[in-house]
Amino acid sequence: MGTAHARCLQEGHIEGMVLSAVCDSDPARLAECERLFPGVARFSSAEALVKSGLVDAAIVAVPHPSHGTVGALCLSYGLHTLVEKPL
Numbered sequence: 001m002g003t004a005h006a007r008c009l010q011e012g013h014i015e016g017m018v019l020s021a022v023c024d025s026d027p028a029r030l031a032e033c034e035r036l037f038p039g040v041a042r043f044s045s046a047e048a049l050v051k052s053g054l055v056d057a058a059i060v061a062v063p064h065p066s067h068g069t070v071g072a073l074c075l076s077y078g079l080h081t082l083v084e085k086p087l
């Protein structure tokens, strides 16, 4: 689902938003992001991404048990945050 969101941003479907960074804790999924989104910053942890200062908004599409922690982390850094379903 995160890939679908990222693709939407990269293709310019959401006015005023650009894809600046992606994150996945799975090295294989993160490597795939390099192929899908060349030139976009990649992070293996949400904390490293939010601390980078590269983004001012985040789309959280991790599995349900992590929605709360990752969503709260993004909010604590002042990011506009969309969480894919249950908190």
Ligand SMILES: NC(=O)c1ccc[n+]([C@@H]2O[C@H](COP(=O)([O-])OP(=O)(O)OC[C@H]3O[C@@H](n4cnc5c(N)ncnc54)[C@H](O)[C@@H]3O)[C@@H](O)[C@H]2O)c1
Pocket: 001, 002, 023, 024, 025, 026, 029, 044, 045, 046, 061, 062, 063, 064, 066, 070, 084, 085, 086
């Ligand atoms: N709104 C919708 O229509 C819709 C549709 C499908 C999925 N979803 C939701 O999107 C979320 C993701 O679903 P999916 O099917 O893409 O799952 P997925 O398992 O394919 O992808 C989740 C990714 O998150 C990564 N991940 C897990 N914990 C992480 C962490 N702490 N930090 C960084 N990366 C982490 C995993 O490595 C994996 O690549 C789920 O909550 C699901 O319910 C919503």
